[in-house]
Structure formats: C-alpha cells, structure tokens
Amino acid sequence: MTIAVETVETTPFQDQKPGTSGLRKKTAAYRRPHYVETFVQAILDGVEDKPNATLVVGGDGRYLVREVVQTIIRMAAANGVGRLVVGAEGLLSTPAASGLIRKRRAAGGIVLSASHNPGGPDGDFGIKFNVSHGGPAPASVTEAIYARTKTMNAYRIVRTPDLDLGSLGEMRVGDTLVEIVDPVADYAELMAQFIDLDAIAALFARGFRMRFDAMSAITGPYAKAILEERLGAPEGTVVNGTPLPDFGGHHPDPNPVHNAELVSLMTGPDRLDFAAASDGDGDRNMIVAPGMFVTPSDSLAILAAHAHLAPGYADGVKGVARSMPTSRAADRVAEALGVEAYETPTGWKYFANLLDAGMISICGEESAGTGSFHVREKDGLWAVLLWLNILAKTGESADALVRAHWSRYGRDYYQRHDYEEVDAEAASALMEHLRARLPALPGSEAAGLRIEAADDFAYTDPVDGSVAESQGIRIYFANGGRAVFRLSGTGTAGATLRVYLERYEPADGRHDLDVADALAEVVAAARAVAEIEPRTGRAEPSVIT
Ligand code: G6P
Ligand code: ZN
Numbered sequence: 001m002t003i004a005v006e007t008v009e010t011t012p013f014q015d016q017k018p019g020t021s022g023l024r025k026k027t028a029a030y031r032r033p034h035y036v037e038t039f040v041q042a043i044l045d046g047v048e049d050k051p052n053a054t055l056v057v058g059g060d061g062r063y064l065v066r067e068v069v070q071t072i073i074r075m076a077a078a079n080g081v082g083r084l085v086v087g088a089e090g091l092l093s094t095p096a097a098s099g100l101i102r103k104r105r106a107a108g109g110i111v112l113s114a115s116h117n118p119g120g121p122d123g124d125f126g127i128k129f130n131v132s133h134g135g136p137a138p139a140s141v142t143e144a145i146y147a148r149t150k151t152m153n154a155y156r157i158v159r160t161p162d163l164d165l166g167s168l169g170e171m172r173v174g175d176t177l178v179e180i181v182d183p184v185a186d187y188a189e190l191m192a193q194f195i196d197l198d199a200i201a202a203l204f205a206r207g208f209r210m211r212f213d214a215m216s217a218i219t220g221p222y223a224k225a226i227l228e229e230r231l232g233a234p235e236g237t238v239v240n241g242t243p244l245p246d247f248g249g250h251h252p253d254p255n256p257v258h259n260a261e262l263v264s265l266m267t268g269p270d271r272l273d274f275a276a277a278s279d280g281d282g283d284r285n286m287i288v289a290p291g292m293f294v295t296p297s298d299s300l301a302i303l304a305a306h307a308h309l310a311p312g313y314a315d316g317v318k319g320v321a322r323s324m325p326t327s328r329a330a331d332r333v334a335e336a337l338g339v340e341a342y343e344t345p346t347g348w349k350y351f352a353n354l355l356d357a358g359m360i361s362i363c364g365e366e367s368a369g370t371g372s373f374h375v376r377e378k379d380g381l382w383a384v385l386l387w388l389n390i391l392a393k394t395g396e397s398a399d400a401l402v403r404a405h406w407s408r409y410g411r412d413y414y415q416r417h418d419y420e421e422v423d424a425e426a427a428s429a430l431m432e433h434l435r436a437r438l439p440a441l442p443g444s445e446a447a448g449l450r451i452e453a454a455d456d457f458a459y460t461d462p463v464d465g466s467v468a469e470s471q472g473i474r475i476y477f478a479n480g481g482r483a484v485f486r487l488s489g490t491g492t493a494g495a496t497l498r499v500y501l502e503r504y505e506p507a508d509g510r511h512d513l514d515v516a517d518a519l520a521e522v523v524a525a526a527r528a529v530a531e532i533e534p535r536t537g538r539a540e541p542s543v544i545t
C-alpha cells in the first residue's frame with residue numbers, strides 16, 4: 001500500500017541531550033511543536049537497513065505515552081521501517097521491552113517513560129532508545145542522536161488516523177507491518193525459564209502472605225498475571241495494579257520514603273511474610289522483609305549468594321557487577337564464590353557489555369535496580385520472583401535470610417542522602433571543589449574522622465576498552481566507612497546532589513545498630529569535607545533512603 005509521506009520542515013532543538021537514561025524532561029517540554037518528532041527522527045535516522053528492521057515500541061502508561069506511540073508509528077512508516085512490535089494500549093514495562101527486542105531480534109526499541117519520576121501534565125516524560133542487545137543505547141549512539149537533533153531541519157511522517165492499539169494482531173501502515181502484542185505474555189514465558197515458578201506456587205499454597213505494590217504504574221498487569229493468576233497468590237496480593245496516566249498522583253519510586261505504607265505493613269503482630277514494589281516503568285524494585293527494609297545493595301548480595309537455587313542460574317553465578325556507589329556487600333559474595341566482582345559507573349548501560357560477554361550473571365545498583373543476563377535492563381518483578389524462589393527453596397523467612405547473610409559476610413550499613421533541587425551552579429562548584437582537593441585529602445581529617453584515600457572514579461570497560469571519567473568522588477575513612485558524591489543524571493529541575501554513605505561491620509561485629517547511628521560519623525565527615533551546608537544552604541538532605 002503506498003501512502004503519502006509528508007516532509008515537515010522544522011528548526012533544530014539544542015536541548016535534546018540524553019541523560020543517564022534517555023531524554024527525560026518535564027511533560028510540558030514535549031508539548032512544543034515538533035519536539036517529539038525531532039527526537040524520534042534522530043533515532044530513526046540511526047536505524048540501519050530500515051526495510052528489514054524491527055523496532056519494539058511501548059511505554060509505562062503515563063500521560064502522553066499513547067499519543068507518542070501513535071506518532072512513532074506514523075514516523076516509522078514514513079521512514080520505511082519494516083516492522084513495529086507494539087505493546088497493546090502502548091504498554092510495555094522496560095524489562096519486557098528489553099526481552100522483546102532480544103526475542104524478536106529487533107534493531108532496537110523506543111521506550112516511553114520517565115521511570116520513577118511522577119507522570120501527568122505536570123510530571124515528567126521520557127523517550128529512551130534501546131539497541132539490539134535490548135539494553136539502553138551506549139553513549140556513542142546517544143551522542144549521535146543528540147548531534148542529529150541539533151541540526152535537524154525536517155522530519156517525515158504519514159497522516160493516517162490513529163491505530164487501534166487495543167486489538168492484538170498485525171496491520172499495515174504503508175509498507176510497515178505493525179504488530180500489536182500482549183505486553184505480558186512473552187515476559188511471563190521468560191520468567192518461567194529463569195525462575196522456579198512451581199516452587200513459588202507451592203509457597204503460596206502453604207499460606208505465604210505477601211503484598212506487591214505496583215504503584216499505579218506498569219507492573220500491575222504483569223504482577224497480577226504472574227503472581228495472582230499463574231502462581232495462585234490470593235487476589236488482592238497486587239495492589240494499585242492498574243496503570244494510570246498520572247500514577248494516581250503518587251511518586252512511583254519504590255523506596256521507604258515514597259512507600260512508607262508498605263514498610264509499615266511489615267511490622268507488628270499482623271505483619272506479612274514479604275512485601276515488594278516496583279517503579280513507574282517496572283525496572284526498579286523494593287524488598288521489605290518482616291521488620292526490615294532490605295537495602296538494594298544487600299538485596300543484590302543476597303540474590304547473588306542464592307541465585308543457584310533458581311533454574312536460570314543453576315550452573316552458578318559467573319560474576320557479579322555493581323555500580324560504584326552501591327555498597328560493597330556484593331563484592332564479598334563474589335569473593336566467597338570465587339568469581340570476579342566488577343565496579344561500574346552509575347547507569348544500567350555499563351552492565352551490557354559484561355552481560356553480553358558472559359562475564360557476569362547478576363548485577364545491581366543502589367538505586368533499586370537488580371537484574372541478570374535474562375534481559376539487558378534491570379527488572380523489578382524478576383527480582384521479586386527470584387527472592388520468592390529463594391525463600392521457597394530455603395524455607396527461610398526473609399528476615400532470617402538477611403540476618404544469616406550478615407552473620408556470614410558482615411553488614412554494610414548504608415544510606416543515600418539526596419539534596420534535591422539545589423542550585424545547579426552551587427552543586428557543580430561543590431563537586432569541583434572536592435575534585436580540586438583530592439590530592440590533599442588522604443591523611444587529613446574531616447569532623448574528626450581520618451581520610452585514608454580519595455579519588456574520582458573512572459571506569460575502563462574491560463570488553464571494549466571505552467573509558468568513562470569523573471563518575472563520582474569516593475572518600476574512604478579510617479573506620480571502614482566510605483562516602484561517595486555525585487550529581488544525579490536523571491533529575492529534571494535544578495541539580496540533585498547524591499551522597500552515598502556506608503560503613504562495614506564484620507561478620508562478628510554488631511548487626512543490630514540503628515542505621516543512622518551506625519553511620520553518624522561518616523555522615524558528619526562527608527558533610528564537612530564537601531562543605532554541603534555552606535555551599536548549598538542545606539543543613540539536611542531532602543530525602544534519606
Ligand atoms: C536510572 C538508570 C539507573 C541509574 C539511575 C541513576 O534509573 O536506569 O541505571 O542507577 O538512573 O540515577 P541518578 O539520578 O542517580 O543519575
Ligand atoms: Zn525505572
């Protein structure tokens with residue numbers, strides 16, 4: 001079918017530089033005429049051999065997702081892309097999109113989400129390009145997209161009516177075959193390959209009580225289909241299970257601050273056995289054991305230690321990776337397993353090469369992301385299922401599992417302090433000042449605590465040799481503590497200074513301290529050395545997780 005392609009003239013944009021995770025901005029920014037189209041055209045221009053290429057398209061259901069899906073369909077058709085695989089109603093969780101890209105051998109995928117940032121007209125929106133391995137595009141690709149947006153003066157689009165995104169099946173738009181797929185089916189099948197679903201079903205049959213909070217975001221349909229329908233968890237196990245355009249006005253970021261209710265369900269005599277939540281686009285996870293929030297850093301270490309109990313990892317974990325600000329708990333497990341531990345910069349994309357090369361099986365970040373080689377994104381529901389698999393196989397309660405882990409490996413007390421929406425110049429000046437002082441820090445004292453070493457983290461990818469510099473400042477203290485400073489790459493207003501704080505208590509040390517008490521000295525030293533209050537005007541962080 002031939003179809004008229006319109007070439008629309010436009011003026012280039014200078015502000016479409018992708019951050020840690022694609023182009024992410026206030027929703028209103030995408031309302032500017034030709035703004036979405038310019039970025040999409042820049043993505044499409046980079047797709048090779050378009051007539052034979054497949055692209056996966058979907059998003060987390062937030063405001064604008066459906067409209068932008070329709071725009072992508074029209075533009076992909078105008079640009080001669082062979083096939084689009086689109087989640088029904090425009091829905092796909094980020095890990096499900098990654099899985100589909102791999103399964104369909106697609107050239108890539110366009111994922112519409114601003115992850116854990118609030119949605120709606122006053123919230124955030126994002127467009128992310130994933131490449132053929134299923135993971136976020138590497139810097140070389142995002143830089144090329146950005147460069148094209150800065151000179152883009154026309155894009156191609158066809159003027160067709162909206163497609164019905166609700167009916168599964170294939171349809172043609174011009175020469176492009178558009179396939180609308182069930183967003184959950186392939187993902188559920190993938191989980192069945194990696195996780196012992198029968199063991200989890202038996203756990204629920206024994207009366208195991210849990211809650212999964214989908215936070216009115218994308219994981220609702222996935223969690224209901226897998227936990228309730230397939231594994232027999234009682235109806236109501238999944239709460240906030242319908243994706244809403246504004247996530248019901250909530251902040252879909254699963255942490256103990258934004259989901260205090262879930263944490264409170266896990267205390268008291270009537271507490272549940274397990275609670276978990278996922279974020280806007282389904283790649284993050286939060287795990288709560290009876291009486292305790294499990295830090296993402298501990299969760300990664302515990303999953304790595306027990307992954308062999310799940311069929312996908314029965315041959316053993318080959319290697320483990322964590323982002324630099326993540327606590328060193330996973331390194332201790334890798335050492336005990338006799339496998340390599342890698343330390344990467346913040347950002348899931350840095351794990352892709354290690355996963356592709358088979359150098360690691362499991363990886364994770366302090367920012368509530370955990371994943372494995374099953375896809376090339378972090379995967380919230382997968383992490384929950386792996387936890388359940390381990391609980392089912394060990395017969396342990398979740399809190400006993402965590403305590404046993406500490407008694408064997410020691411405990412890394414951990415907190416992240418975020419100073420949100422600080423003045424961008426003040427935040428950069430703070431970082432520059434710390435950088436400039438690095439050579440003088442070792443041997444000096446901050447708030448009475450001796451600094452042993454300090455550096456600016458740089459990473460050389462062991463697979464392709466690419467180098468990422470200035471990825472965060474690390475300061476090591478004499479009491480075994482560490483503070484890391486970096487600026488967020490995902491914020492959309494001002495700058496967010498993140499300070500990551502940790503202190504190690506060995507296996508025979510004290511594991512029952514209050515976290516704030518355990519970290520008090522490191523916190524005071526970090527604040528002093530970075531001159532946080534004098535430079536930002538903030539005596540306390542906006543959020544502590
Ligand atoms: C996204 C990425 C993560 C990364 C996080 C860091 O969620 O997918 O891989 O850890 O951003 O965010 P930040 O705001 O600290 O740059
Ligand atoms: Zn996310």
